[in-house]
Amino acid sequence: xxxxxxxxxxxxxxxxxxxxxxxxxxxxxxxxxxxxxxxxxxxxxxxxxxxxxxxxxxxxxxxxxxxxxxxxxxxxxxxxxxxxxxxxxxxxxxxxxxxxxxxxxxxxxxxxxxxxxxxxxxxxxxxxxxxxxxxxxxxxxxxxxxxxxxxxxxxxxxxxxxxxxxxxxxxxxxxxxxx
Amino acid sequence: xxxxxxxxxxxxxxxxxxxxxxxxxxxxxxxxxxxxxxxxxxxxxxxxxxxxxxxxxxxxxxxxxxxxxxxxxxxxxxxxxxxxxxxxxxxxxxxxxxxxxxxxxxxxxxxxxxxxxxxxxxxxxxxxxxxxxxxxxxxxxxxxxxxxxxxxxxxxxxxxxxxxxxxxxxxxxxxx
Numbered sequence: 001x002x003x004x005x006x007x008x009x010x011x012x013x014x015x016x017x018x019x020x021x022x023x024x025x026x027x028x029x030x031x032x033x034x035x036x037x038x039x040x041x042x043x044x045x046x047x048x049x050x051x052x053x054x055x056x057x058x059x060x061x062x063x064x065x066x067x068x069x070x071x072x073x074x075x076x077x078x079x080x081x082x083x084x085x086x087x088x089x090x091x092x093x094x095x096x097x098x099x100x101x102x103x104x105x106x107x108x109x110x111x112x113x114x115x116x117x118x119x120x121x122x123x124x125x126x127x128x129x130x131x132x133x134x135x136x137x138x139x140x141x142x143x144x145x146x147x148x149x150x151x152x153x154x155x156x157x158x159x160x161x162x163x164x165x166x167x168x169x170x171x172x173x174x175x176x177x178x179x
Numbered sequence: 180x181x182x183x184x185x186x187x188x189x190x191x192x193x194x195x196x197x198x199x200x201x202x203x204x205x206x207x208x209x210x211x212x213x214x215x216x217x218x219x220x221x222x223x224x225x226x227x228x229x230x231x232x233x234x235x236x237x238x239x240x241x242x243x244x245x246x247x248x249x250x251x252x253x254x255x256x257x258x259x260x261x262x263x264x265x266x267x268x269x270x271x272x273x274x275x276x277x278x279x280x281x282x283x284x285x286x287x288x289x290x291x292x293x294x295x296x297x298x299x300x301x302x303x304x305x306x307x308x309x310x311x312x313x314x315x316x317x318x319x320x321x322x323x324x325x326x327x328x329x330x331x332x333x334x335x336x337x338x339x340x341x342x343x344x345x346x347x348x349x350x351x352x353x354x355x
Contacts, residue, residue, distance in 0.1 A: 003211050008200035025207045029214060037220035077221050097297055108337040113263050114299035125301035128260050130224060130341055172345065173220020179245075 003028045035174030041078075042070040042140070043168035047161035051144065054154045059101070059145035065167040067140040074135035075175040080104065082142050083126040085163035088156045091119035096149035100157070102127050102167075103141050116155060132175045142167055184209045216349040222255075223247050223316075224343035230265075231332045231340075233274055233322045240276070240332060243318035243342040251311030252350040257286065259303040259318045261332050261340040266292035269328030276303050276320045276332070289323070292330060300332075308350050318342045 001024050012018070046064045065082065072078055082102050089096055099113035110129035116122045146155045159165040187202050227241035240259075249255065257278050264274050271294055277287035286305035292298045303318070322330055334340040 003207075005208055006200075006204045008197050008204060010197055012197070012200075014195065022203065022207065025211070029207065029210050032211070032214040035220070036214065037218055077224075095296075111262055111338040112299045113297050115293070115296040122299075123301075124299045128302070128341075129339065130221065130226075130343060171220075176221065176223070178225050179223070 001028055037173045038076075038171035041072070041169045041171055042067045043166060045164045045166045046159055047164040048159060051157045052154050053098075053144055053146050053157065059143045065142035065165065067167060067169060069137045070140060070169050072133045072135065072138055072169075076132070077172040077175055078131050078133055079128060079170045079172050080110065080131065080140055080168070081126050081128045081170065082110075082165070082167045084124060084157050084159065084165045086121050086158045087114070087116055087124055088121045088158060089116040089118050090154040090156075094118050094150040096146050096155060098124075098146045098155045098157075099144070100124065100127055101143050101145075102129065103143065104131065104133070105139055130172065140167060140169055218348045219253075219346035221343050221345050224341060226339045226341050228334055228336045228339045230334060231320065233272075233320050233330045233332065235322060237277070237319040237321045240318045240320055240340070240342070241334075243340075244315060245317075245342065245344055246313060246315045247344060248313050249309055249311060254306055254308050254347050254350050256304060256306050256345045256347045257316055257343075258345065259286075259340075259342050261300055261334060262338040263333045264290055264292050264298045264300050265331045265333050266294055266296045266298065267322075267325060267328030267330045268295060270294050270325045272325040272328075272330050273323040274300075274320060274330055274332075275323055276300060276318065278303055278305065279317045279319065280307065280309060280314055282315075294328075297333075306347065316342075316344060 003025050006018050006021050087098050095117045097113055097115050099111055101108050101111040110127050112124055112127045114124055144157050184206050185202055187199050223245040225243050231240045273291050275289040277284045285307055286303050288303045290298050290300050
C-alpha cells in the first residue's frame with residue numbers, strides 16, 4: 001500500500017478503484033501519523049526559591065518535581081528531562097559533590113553529579129534519559145543530595161520565577177530497538 | 180502543498196460532485212505532506228551502562244556508532260548524554276567528547292576536571308543536515324592533557340549514557 005493522489009477531473013467516473021485508493025490513502029496517513037512524536041505528555045515548572053541541602057542529610061525527595069500517574073502508551077520512546085538553574089556551595093566550605101537523580105516508579109534511571117567549590121556557582125546541564133516504558137501509568141520524580149564533602153558543606157539548588165527548574169516527560173516517537 | 184484543508188460536508192442527499200471529490204483528494208494530499216514533513220522523532224539510539232576509560236587518542240565510546248540511511252532534505256539533531264566525568268587519580272586533566280559524521284567532527288565539548296574530582300559534562304548535541312543516503316555517526320572521547328590515572332566517562336545501570344539521532348523535521352536553511 002502506498003499513498004497516491006486520486007485525481008477527480010471532469011467526467012472522471014466513480015469507480016471502486018478510485019474509492020479503494022482513497023481508503024488506502026487514509027490508511028497510509030494513519031500509519032504515517034501514528035509513530036510520530038507526540039510532544040510533551042507532562043511537565044512541571046517550579047519557580048520556588050532554592051533548596052539547601054546539608055551534608056549527611058538524606059536525599060531530599062520529591063521537592064516539587066513530582067509527576068504522578070502519567071499515562072504512557074505501549075511501544076513508545078519517552079524522554080525524561082530535569083533542569084535546574086544553578087548550584088551553589090556555601091561560602092567558607094572547600095568543596096563537595098552534588099547529585100541530582102531522576103526516578104521512574106521509584107527506581108533511579110538517570111543522574112548527574114558534579115564537584116562544587118566553596119562560594120562558587122556551578123551550572124549543571126539537564127539530566128536526560130530515554131526509556132521504553134510499559135503501557136500504563138507511571139510516576140516521575142526528582143531528588144537531590146550532596147556527598148563526599150571536603151569540609152562541612154551545604155549546597156543550594158537554585159530556582160526562581162525567572163529561572164525555574166523543570167521536569168518534563170516527552171514522547172519521542174514509536175519505539176525502535178537500539179542500534 | 181495544497182493551500183489548506185477544507186472539511187467536506189456530506190449531508191443527506193448531498194449530490195456527489197467533482198468539486199467535493201477533488202477537495203477530499205486535496206485534503207488527503209495536505210495531510211500527507213504535513214505528516215511526512217513533520218519531525219519523525221528518534222530514528223536511532225544506543226545506550227551503555229558501563230564506564231568508558233578515556234585515553235590520549237580518540238576512541239569510540241562503548242560502541243556508540245550509528246549508521247543510518249537518511250532521506251534527503253531532512254534535519255537531524257544528534258545528541259550524546261552522560262552522567263559524569265571522573266577525573267584522573269594523579270592530576271588535573273582535560274576531557275573532550277565529540278561527535279563525528281562520516282569521520283568529520285561537527286559537535287564537541289571539553290571540560291577541565293581536577294584531580295579526583297567529578298564534573299558534569301553538558302550534553303554534546305548539534306543540528307545537522309546531511310545529503311540523502313547512508314551516514315555513520317560516532318561519539319568519541321579523548322583527554323588532551325594530564326590524562327594519566329584513568330579518567331573516565333561514567334555510567335551504570337541507574338545512570339546510563341546514551342547517544343541518539345532525532346529527525347527534527349524537513350530541511351530548512353540556516354538563518355543567516
